[in-house]
Amino acid sequence: MNFNSTVKxxxxxxxxxxGWDFEKIDACIDAPxxxxxxxxxxxxxxxxxxxxxxxxxxxxxxxxxxxxxxxAKERGEKVAFILPVGxxxxxxxxxxxxxxxxxxxxxxxxxxxxxxxxxxxxxxxxDNSGAFQYAMEQxxxxxxxxxxxxxxxxxxxxxxxxxxxxSKIAALKAEGAKLVLVYGIGRMCHIAFWxxxxxxxxxxxxxxxxxxxxxxxxLHPLTVEQNALTxxxxxxxxxxCRANTIGPGLFLQADYAIGGADGTLGRGMQWxxxxxxxxxxxxxxxxxxxxxxxxxxxxxFFLKDLAGPLEAECN
Numbered sequence: 001m002n003f004n005s006t007v008k009x010x011x012x013x014x015x016x017x018x019g020w021d022f023e024k025i026d027a028c029i030d031a032p033x034x035x036x037x038x039x040x041x042x043x044x045x046x047x048x049x050x051x052x053x054x055x056x057x058x059x060x061x062x063x064x065x066x067x068x069x070x071x072a073k074e075r076g077e078k079v080a081f082i083l084p085v086g087x088x089x090x091x092x093x094x095x096x097x098x099x100x101x102x103x104x105x106x107x108x109x110x111x112x113x114x115x116x117x118x119x120x121x122x123x124x125x126x127d128n129s130g131a132f133q134y135a136m137e138q139x140x141x142x143x144x145x146x147x148x149x150x151x152x153x154x155x156x157x158x159x160x161x162x163x164x165x166x167s168k169i170a171a172l173k174a175e176g177a178k179l180v181l182v183y184g185i186g187r188m189c190h191i192a193f194w195x196x197x198x199x200x201x202x203x204x205x206x207x208x209x210x211x212x213x214x215x216x217x218x219l220h221p222l223t224v225e226q227n228a229l230t231x232x233x234x235x236x237x238x239x240x241c242r243a244n245t246i247g248p249g250l251f252l253q254a255d256y257a258i259g260g261a262d263g264t265l266g267r268g269m270q271w272x273x274x275x276x277x278x279x280x281x282x283x284x285x286x287x288x289x290x291x292x293x294x295x296x297x298x299x300x301f302f303l304k305d306l307a308g309p310l311e312a313e314c315n
């Protein structure tokens with residue numbers, strides 16, 4: 001007796017994305033030691049990095065981001081980053097390494113991938129503690145001090161600015177800048193707030209892959225609950241139900257991708273293991289946004305516990 005054998009006629013029937021094949025999802029999950037086994041659809045430059053503890057994860061991921069900034073500086077090139085708010089712990093290490101190396105971010109351009117919004121795309125005030133702009137300023141831009149990214153080179157996903165992302169990124173790439181995607185993986189396998197349910201709005205995968213952004217995108221209920229648990233101290237009443245977000249038309253342009261999966265809760269509990277396995281094994285499919293991630297070169301850092309075993313353990 002399990003989900004598949006009991007879902008018909010239940011309150012969960014029709015709740016999940018229409019394109020999710022739950023038998024295929026279950027088949028994605030393997031023994032923990034097999035999580036790094038390469039799959040046929042993976043980019044040859046895509047690699048997994050297992051981390052035993054959160055401190056290790058944050059340091060490694062922060063070093064990877066800082067190194068991309070350093071390498072671009074050494075090449076005399078501009079570099080553009082699509083940045084998330086979640087995970088966040090790596091940013092303190094980006095600051096640490098750049099300060100140790102005395103690397104200025106004058107050549108860095110940043111594009112925050114999403115922001116909470118209302119039904120018209122209006123976003124939280126920048127000084128609101130729940131706003132992604134506020135989080136980025138506190139975690140990265142302000143601590144860098146004189147080495148920080150110039151203010152006019154920072155982009156946030158407001159309804160006025162998000163539509164300028166495609167042209168700005170195109171102009172930077174035309175100048176030789178590399179685009180680096182930094183990302184987390186949602187419980188619903190979203191990248192940014194690009195929910196798998198959006199696949200229903202496109203004629204085919206090709207059309208979906210070109211979609212650059214959405215204003216006031218409707219979030220899946222489990223995305224709202226994920227954020228209630230991880231960012232709002234369980235207080236669902238504080239979480240907006242919509243967001244402005246980049247889409248695959250932007251994040252699939254990445255020349256290099258740096259990902260992080262740190263979704264453990266303690267006492268053996270976690271929320272991200274199934275999403276990680278789906279990302280790696282489902283195969284490229286618009287109904288599972290993160291399934292495209294292994295087709296990009298880069299590194300995905302993950303906490304060892306997320307590999308499993310994903311078996312019942314009552315807490």
